[in-house]
Amino acid sequence: MKIDELANSINGKIFGNDDFFSGQDFTGRFTLLNDAKKGDIVIRHWINGKGIEIASDKNIACIITQNPKDGAIETANELNFPLIITDKIELANAYALKWTVKKYSPDSVNIVITGTNGKSTTSHMIYHILNSAGYHVFTNTDSESEFNTLIDPMVSKLISDEVSANGDLDYLVIEVSEVQGWLGSLMKNHASLMSNALNPSVGVITNIAMDHIGLVNSIDEVYDEVSAVPQSIGNGITILNYDDELVRKLEAKNPFYWSMDNNSCELYFNDGIFYNGDLIIKKEDLPFSSNHFVQNILSAVGACINLGIDLNQINEGVKTYRALNRRFAKLNDEPLIIDDFAHNPDGIKNTIKETIKLVNGSQKLHVVCAIRGSRGVEINQLNVEALVEVLNEDINLFLSSSNDVVNDLNYVTPDERKVFFDILNQNNVSYTHFDNLVDCLCEVYGLADKNDIILLIGAQGMDPAESLLKNIL
Structure with missing residues (x-):
C-alpha cells in the first residue's frame, strides 16, 4: 500500500510526509492511538498537535482524521509525519474494516445484522450457535455493548488481534447500526457502507422503527438508511422480518422471510419454531418466551439455516443460549x-x-x-x-x-x-x-x-x- 493510494481511497488529503509506505512500513493493523505500535495506522475523529507528537514517537505509520486541531497540521509538517485528513471519517473506518477482513480473515463467512431493535441479541445468538457448533467465530457484540459500533477502528483492531492470537476465523458476525452519527451529524449510508465493506454471505434486518432522533427525524429517513443494505449484501441471503411492513418493502436479491403470524413463510413461530412446515425447536426449549425475543431467535435461526448449519446444532445452540446483560x-x-x-x-x-x-x-x-x-x-x-x-x-x-x-x-x-x-x-x-x-x-x-x-x-x-x-x- 502507498500513502497516496490510501488517501485517494478515502477522499483524503496528505499533510506532512507524502512519500511513505514501502509495503514493509505498514503492519496491516488499524487501531486506536493508545494501543498503536510501530507501523500501525491510527484513525481518530480528531487529533491535535500533541497527538501527532505521540504518534511520531511511537513510529506509527500514519494518522487519519476528520478534524485536525490545535496545530496538528503544523506539527505533522514539522515532524515530517504522514497525516491524512478526510471529510468523512466513516470512509476511513469502512476502508479499515474491508482491508482487515481481506488481510486477516479472507476465507471467513461474514454475517451482518442491522435494524432498530434486537440487533445485539440476534448477533450474540448467531455467535453462540456457531461457537457451540465448534466454529471459530468473532462478533463485535458484547455484554457491555462497548464494541457494537463501527465509528472507530476498534472492530478492525479486535479482528486482527483475534486472528493473530488464535488463528483463522470461520465466521465474522458483525452488528451494524442502522443509523449512526457523530456529534449530532448523520453519517449517511453508514449501514450500507459498513455492510459493503464486509462482503457478507448473509445479512439480517430485524425491523425498522424510530430511534436516533436528531440524526433522523422521520421513519422515512430511517427506511432510506436501511434500504441500501440489501444491495450491499448483493448475492448473499437477506434474512427479513415479514411482519414488519417496512422491512417487507425492502428489495433484496435473495430474501428469506420469517414470521410470527404468517405460516406460509419458510420459517415461522406457532407454539414452536417451524422450518418448511417441520417443528425444529419446541416452545419449551426457547430461552425466551416474550414475542420480541422470539423474533430475535427467528432472525438468528434464519441466518444459521442459510449458513448451512445443521438443524440439530441450531437447536442445541438456541436451547443453551444465555441472554446479554439488560435483555429482560x-x-x-x-x-x-x-x-x-x-x-x-x-x-x-x-x-x-x-x-x-x-x-x-x-x-x-x-x-x-x-x-x-x-x-x-x-x-x-x-x-x-x-x-x-x-x-x-x-x-x-x-x-x-x-x-x-x-x-x-x-x-x-x-x-x-x-x-x-x-x-x-x-x-x-x-x-x-x-x-x-x-x-x-x-x-x-x-x-x-x-x-x-x-x-x-x-x-x-x-x-x-x-x-x-x-x-x-
Whole structure:
C-alpha cells in the first residue's frame, strides 16, 4: 500500500510526509492511538498537535482524521509525519474494516445484522450457535455493548488481534447500526457502507422503527438508511422480518422471510419454531418466551439455516443460549425485578406488554423508567407517548433523571424532563420523579410487596441499576 493510494481511497488529503509506505512500513493493523505500535495506522475523529507528537514517537505509520486541531497540521509538517485528513471519517473506518477482513480473515463467512431493535441479541445468538457448533467465530457484540459500533477502528483492531492470537476465523458476525452519527451529524449510508465493506454471505434486518432522533427525524429517513443494505449484501441471503411492513418493502436479491403470524413463510413461530412446515425447536426449549425475543431467535435461526448449519446444532445452540446483560434479565425473585434496555418507543411498548403478561391476581407492576439524557426532546416525547399508550391505572410509574450515575454526555436536560412531565400530566398519568437513580430504586423497592413485579427500563440512565440494587436488596 502507498500513502497516496490510501488517501485517494478515502477522499483524503496528505499533510506532512507524502512519500511513505514501502509495503514493509505498514503492519496491516488499524487501531486506536493508545494501543498503536510501530507501523500501525491510527484513525481518530480528531487529533491535535500533541497527538501527532505521540504518534511520531511511537513510529506509527500514519494518522487519519476528520478534524485536525490545535496545530496538528503544523506539527505533522514539522515532524515530517504522514497525516491524512478526510471529510468523512466513516470512509476511513469502512476502508479499515474491508482491508482487515481481506488481510486477516479472507476465507471467513461474514454475517451482518442491522435494524432498530434486537440487533445485539440476534448477533450474540448467531455467535453462540456457531461457537457451540465448534466454529471459530468473532462478533463485535458484547455484554457491555462497548464494541457494537463501527465509528472507530476498534472492530478492525479486535479482528486482527483475534486472528493473530488464535488463528483463522470461520465466521465474522458483525452488528451494524442502522443509523449512526457523530456529534449530532448523520453519517449517511453508514449501514450500507459498513455492510459493503464486509462482503457478507448473509445479512439480517430485524425491523425498522424510530430511534436516533436528531440524526433522523422521520421513519422515512430511517427506511432510506436501511434500504441500501440489501444491495450491499448483493448475492448473499437477506434474512427479513415479514411482519414488519417496512422491512417487507425492502428489495433484496435473495430474501428469506420469517414470521410470527404468517405460516406460509419458510420459517415461522406457532407454539414452536417451524422450518418448511417441520417443528425444529419446541416452545419449551426457547430461552425466551416474550414475542420480541422470539423474533430475535427467528432472525438468528434464519441466518444459521442459510449458513448451512445443521438443524440439530441450531437447536442445541438456541436451547443453551444465555441472554446479554439488560435483555429482560431477572435481577431478583421477591419482588421479581426485571431489567431491560428498552430505550425507544417500540422497545418500551414491547417490554411493558410482555411484563404485563406476568402479572397475576393481586400483584402490582411498578415501572421504573430512566429518561434519556442529552438525546433531545423528540425521542423523549416519543418514549413518553409510548409509555402512555401501554400503561394502565394499575401500574405504578417512577421516573429517574439518574443525575447520580450519568456523565455530562447523558445528563437529562430541563426540556427533556419537561416533555415527560407535560405529556404524562396531559394524559392524567400519575408518576413519581427522582433526580437520582439510587433514591428512585430505594423508594420503589420499599413500596413493593414481595409478590410484586418491578420493571426497570431505559438506556444509559438505567445501566448502573443492577450494581446499585446490590446495596439495596
